[in-house]
Amino acid sequence: MGTPLQERTPAPHGNQAALLAALRALLPREALLVSEEDKRPYECDGLSAYRRLPGLVALPENIEQVRQILRACREHGVPVVTRGAGTGLSGGALPHPEGVLLSLSKLARILEIDPVNRTATVEPGVRNLAISEAAAPHGLYYAPDPSSQIACSIGGNVAENAGGVHCLKYGLTVHNVVGLKFLTVDGELITLGGKALDIPGYDLLALLTGSEGMLGVIVEVTVKLLPKPERAQVVLAAFDSVEKAGDAVAVIIASGFIPGGLEMMDNPAIRAAEDYVKVGYPVEAAAILLCELDGTDVEVSDGIARVRELLLNQGATEVRTAKDEAERLRMWAGRKSAFPAVGRLAPDYYCMDGTIPRKHLATVLRRIGELSREHGLPVANVFHAGDGNLHPLILYDANKPGDLERTEELGGRILELCVEVGGTITGEHGVGMEKINQMCVQFAQEELTQFHALRHAFDPDDILNPGKAVPTLARCAEFGRMHVHGGKLPFPDLERF
Amino acid sequence: MGTPLQERTPAPHGNQAALLAALRALLPREALLVSEEDKRPYECDGLSAYRRLPGLVALPENIEQVRQILRACREHGVPVVTRGAGTGLSGGALPHPEGVLLSLSKLARILEIDPVNRTATVEPGVRNLAISEAAAPHGLYYAPDPSSQIACSIGGNVAENAGGVHCLKYGLTVHNVVGLKFLTVDGELITLGGKALDIPGYDLLALLTGSEGMLGVIVEVTVKLLPKPERAQVVLAAFDSVEKAGDAVAVIIASGFIPGGLEMMDNPAIRAAEDYVKVGYPVEAAAILLCELDGTDVEVSDGIARVRELLLNQGATEVRTAKDEAERLRMWAGRKSAFPAVGRLAPDYYCMDGTIPRKHLATVLRRIGELSREHGLPVANVFHAGDGNLHPLILYDANKPGDLERTEELGGRILELCVEVGGTITGEHGVGMEKINQMCVQFAQEELTQFHALRHAFDPDDILNPGKAVPTLARCAEFGRMHVHGGKLPFPDLERF
Numbered sequence: 001m002g003t004p005l006q007e008r009t010p011a012p013h014g015n016q017a018a019l020l021a022a023l024r025a026l027l028p029r030e031a032l033l034v035s036e037e038d039k040r041p042y043e044c045d046g047l048s049a050y051r052r053l054p055g056l057v058a059l060p061e062n063i064e065q066v067r068q069i070l071r072a073c074r075e076h077g078v079p080v081v082t083r084g085a086g087t088g089l090s091g092g093a094l095p096h097p098e099g100v101l102l103s104l105s106k107l108a109r110i111l112e113i114d115p116v117n118r119t120a121t122v123e124p125g126v127r128n129l130a131i132s133e134a135a136a137p138h139g140l141y142y143a144p145d146p147s148s149q150i151a152c153s154i155g156g157n158v159a160e161n162a163g164g165v166h167c168l169k170y171g172l173t174v175h176n177v178v179g180l181k182f183l184t185v186d187g188e189l190i191t192l193g194g195k196a197l198d199i200p201g202y203d204l205l206a207l208l209t210g211s212e213g214m215l216g217v218i219v220e221v222t223v224k225l226l227p228k229p230e231r232a233q234v235v236l237a238a239f240d241s242v243e244k245a246g247d248a249v250a251v252i253i254a255s256g257f258i259p260g261g262l263e264m265m266d267n268p269a270i271r272a273a274e275d276y277v278k279v280g281y282p283v284e285a286a287a288i289l290l291c292e293l294d295g296t297d298v299e300v301s302d303g304i305a306r307v308r309e310l311l312l313n314q315g316a317t318e319v320r321t322a323k324d325e326a327e328r329l330r331m332w333a334g335r336k337s338a339f340p341a342v343g344r345l346a347p348d349y350y351c352m353d354g355t356i357p358r359k360h361l362a363t364v365l366r367r368i369g370e371l372s373r374e375h376g377l378p379v380a381n382v383f384h385a386g387d388g389n390l391h392p393l394i395l396y397d398a399n400k401p402g403d404l405e406r407t408e409e410l411g412g413r414i415l416e417l418c419v420e421v422g423g424t425i426t427g428e429h430g431v432g433m434e435k436i437n438q439m440c441v442q443f444a445q446e447e448l449t450q451f452h453a454l455r456h457a458f459d460p461d462d463i464l465n466p467g468k469a470v471p472t473l474a475r476c477a478e479f480g481r482m483h484v485h486g487g488k489l490p491f492p493d494l495e496r497f
Numbered sequence: 498m499g500t501p502l503q504e505r506t507p508a509p510h511g512n513q514a515a516l517l518a519a520l521r522a523l524l525p526r527e528a529l530l531v532s533e534e535d536k537r538p539y540e541c542d543g544l545s546a547y548r549r550l551p552g553l554v555a556l557p558e559n560i561e562q563v564r565q566i567l568r569a570c571r572e573h574g575v576p577v578v579t580r581g582a583g584t585g586l587s588g589g590a591l592p593h594p595e596g597v598l599l600s601l602s603k604l605a606r607i608l609e610i611d612p613v614n615r616t617a618t619v620e621p622g623v624r625n626l627a628i629s630e631a632a633a634p635h636g637l638y639y640a641p642d643p644s645s646q647i648a649c650s651i652g653g654n655v656a657e658n659a660g661g662v663h664c665l666k667y668g669l670t671v672h673n674v675v676g677l678k679f680l681t682v683d684g685e686l687i688t689l690g691g692k693a694l695d696i697p698g699y700d701l702l703a704l705l706t707g708s709e710g711m712l713g714v715i716v717e718v719t720v721k722l723l724p725k726p727e728r729a730q731v732v733l734a735a736f737d738s739v740e741k742a743g744d745a746v747a748v749i750i751a752s753g754f755i756p757g758g759l760e761m762m763d764n765p766a767i768r769a770a771e772d773y774v775k776v777g778y779p780v781e782a783a784a785i786l787l788c789e790l791d792g793t794d795v796e797v798s799d800g801i802a803r804v805r806e807l808l809l810n811q812g813a814t815e816v817r818t819a820k821d822e823a824e825r826l827r828m829w830a831g832r833k834s835a836f837p838a839v840g841r842l843a844p845d846y847y848c849m850d851g852t853i854p855r856k857h858l859a860t861v862l863r864r865i866g867e868l869s870r871e872h873g874l875p876v877a878n879v880f881h882a883g884d885g886n887l888h889p890l891i892l893y894d895a896n897k898p899g900d901l902e903r904t905e906e907l908g909g910r911i912l913e914l915c916v917e918v919g920g921t922i923t924g925e926h927g928v929g930m931e932k933i934n935q936m937c938v939q940f941a942q943e944e945l946t947q948f949h950a951l952r953h954a955f956d957p958d959d960i961l962n963p964g965k966a967v968p969t970l971a972r973c974a975e976f977g978r979m980h981v982h983g984g985k986l987p988f989p990d991l992e993r994f
Binding site for chain 2: 451
């Protein structure tokens with residue numbers, strides 16, 4: 001958000017003509033896209049408010065070709081933006097106008113499913129869901145499930161540290177990746193982790209996960225597989241106030257439950273979803289919770305009984321347990337269609353992503369309502385309540401002059417609110433281009449300085465995805481918003497983290 | 498292991514006289530130890546085979562004093578070795594003879610127990626067990642439980658990424674730390690993570706965890722707390738062959754169980770433990786498994802029944818379920834006393850630590866037996882079977898000329914065997930001084946080069962714990978053992994990872 005995109009476009013880099021000649025000699029003809037028409041599909045990722053054409057698009061078919069592309073780019077000083085399926089929501093794969101858009105979509109082989117060690121080893125272009133499909137014959141699956149899981153690729157999941165409904169219990173991508181192979185900017189192949197529990201040396205495995213294509217190019221991923229739970233059961237609870245729903249979430253977690261999913265929708269989101277998919281949600285409720293438990297049959301039956309009791313004690317006006325698998329899937333269908341459903345309420349919507357300590361849920365939701373009114377833009381809330389990961393959806397009209405700018409301004413305020421209560425500006429979407437200014441609020445100057453030093457230990461010439469994720473100090477100075485660690489709270493009703 | 502210690506002592510560094518004068522001006526008199534007598538207790542950590550006196554010992558009482566010590570050391574070019582409780586088993590806190598031994602034992606305050614977010618924020622000198630004791634009134638505890646948990650401090654746990662019996666289900670330290678504050682070599686305070694799920698920017702939280710004091714000095718730690726399981730129950734199974742026990746482990750895990758603990762002892766370990774604590778272990782068995790399940794009452798009862806059946810199907814000669822809490826604790830007492838028990842069989846013993854993919858358990862145990870005979874040194878095996886973390890105990894006599902060298906040689910061979918089957922040279926003890934040569938086997942030249950580049954992004958002058966954990970390329974050349982990624986296997990019976 002913040003300053004409009006054109007001011008953000010980096011200055012021209014390197015010798016593209018020489019690079020193109022070099023790549024033509026190295027790669028098959030169809031592996032290079034140079035015409036505007038061919039490059040058009042790559043002008044943006046899931047954050048479609050931001051678009052720009054790449055200098056050229058490279059579609060390598062194997063690691064050796066990726067290595068050659070990186071070496072040529074390094075030699076000619078041309079930036080490289082790596083892209084998976086392009087479903088990212090923070091603009092991490094937004095092309096560089098003077099650079100190479102490196103698509104890994106053709107590196108899409110499943111290399112191994114190992115049922116004894118419960119791991120899958122795949123190329124970065126493999127779709128998230130395809131891993132679970134390949135593991136299914138062994139009764140195993142890959143837990144992290146972004147809502148884009150049919151389309152998104154594992155390489156992109158790793159680059160952005162993607163999450164999903166089940167991350168409350170099973171963790172983010174970083175908690176489910178056990179091994180990586182990546183190419184340095186010099187084209188050196190580095191192997192991290194593997195099938196064993198601990199790794200000596202510095203933990204580059206977690207460092208590369210979520211590094212948004214700025215430290216290296218991931219060419220192989222080994223992930224943990226989990227046994228499919230014997231049974232899953234979901235409870236829907238309705239509340240007459242968002243605060244009560246927020247408090248119920250805290251109580252469920254504090255009671256020791258780690259639900260497979262614990263999702264919350266506020267009234268605008270409930271109405272939109274019900275209107276769209278007709279799943280029988282209570283449209284009068286101020287908020288609903290969907291709480292799913294998974295595990296063995298007895299474990300789930302026992303847990304569901306306890307959770308129902310907890311919800312009623314917390315003042316739920318209605319508690320409904322799915323009576324069969326069909327009803328369970330219907331309850332989730334409403335939640336899963338919430339984004340498109342809310343999208344029908346306005347020409348455009350902006351999906352935010354921030355995380356807060358659970359205890360602040362109720363206060364933060366109230367404050368978001370106030371910010372929404374101040375900016376004159378409606379906001380619907382659909383989110384992973386169990387892990388405090390908010391997804392406010394801001395409704396706007398891109399064709400109305402100033403609407404996008406006000407949306408970006410409101411979005412920025414919401415992210416800063418997350419930081420002020422001790423949370424962060426991301427939950428599962430990454431920083432990319434979208435939240436780069438809010439990084440100035442999240443981190444202090446010496447922290448950003450350390451990030452840049454680290455980045456230069458991998459990429460001395462800033463060739464890998466330059467200008468993303470970690471702002472320069474100059475940019476923060478220009479943005480002018482204060483870092484708030486230990487700062488004073490503008491909202492006295494919010495407890496300091 | 499490898500070359501004797503004296504050859505390893507780094508060359509003199511910096512201006513110690515000037516540093517001492519500077520520190521005297523900055524710190525209270527009792528915060529500096531300079532006499533040989535006062536420094537003697539700091540000459541080694543848990544790896545007592547290696548000892549050397551530090552140049553001087555500093556005992557700061559707060560973050561500001563740590564900051565001043567670091568700035569003075571940087572200014573005068575004097576190395577700093579940070580130490581927690583000194584229980585580490587890989588020599589990570591072995592002093593530098595020309596440097597400052599920085600003890601954080603006085604930074605031992607519990608700053609916050611937050612039951613709603615289920616976190617504890619503590620200073621690095623707080624003992625591992627003290628965190629669980631402080632959280633107990635809320636029904637919470639801190640999961641990672643190194644066997645030294647009564648004495649070891651959380652700062653050291655983070656620096657070495659410590660593990661424990663419960664890591665199979667609850668993960669290593671890195672999976673349980675949610676926030677860190679550390680001082681850079683320049684004395685800048687950097688805050689990482691916090692109570693929210695995801696963190697924008699590079700994942701320095703995991704990078705610092707396990708970095709063995711070489712990237713910064715950790716001054717505050719926020720860890721995840723878990724609800725105490727309602728019930729824990731253990732099953733003991735005896736087998737007439739180590740292979741059958743190893744296969745049973747693989748089957749239990751493949752069946753989807755994630756036991757709270759899944760431990761294995763071979764016959765020498767069983768006999769030693771039984772002889773020492775008389776808990777009623779079957780002393781004729783070739784191997785025993787201890788499998789503990791925890792969770793809700795129904796969940797545990799259901800699981801125990803299934804596990805018993807699995808173990809019998811896998812050919813267990815006896816399966817015994819603890820009939821009450823007293824018997825459960827007795828069964829564990831044998832396992833927990835196994836190291837000292839085995840220690841009674843010889844004047845000295847060397848506790849190894851490596852990790853392998855579970856499917857190779859049986860083969861690797863057989864191969865360790867062969868190596869033991871080749872080197873003429875008895876080896877007892879007591880280990881975390883569920884996560885493939887081996888702890889072979891080599892029995893030797895330090896007073897017998899050549900015995901320590903042969904022990905180090907055998908230990909080195911065992912670690913290299915772990916790498917050859919796709920495992921690693923650490924499970925939970927870190928690399929430190931002990932395994933630095935094996936790092937040459939674990940990693941390729943370009944990987945070590947990247948480690949050094951990363952290290953210099955934090956510590957350009959190699960002042961923080963120099964000479965530990967990551968070997969120089971020169972050292973590897975001198976050590977002369979080959980890195981084996983994709984290399985040829987010396988043991989044709991071992992499947993390539």
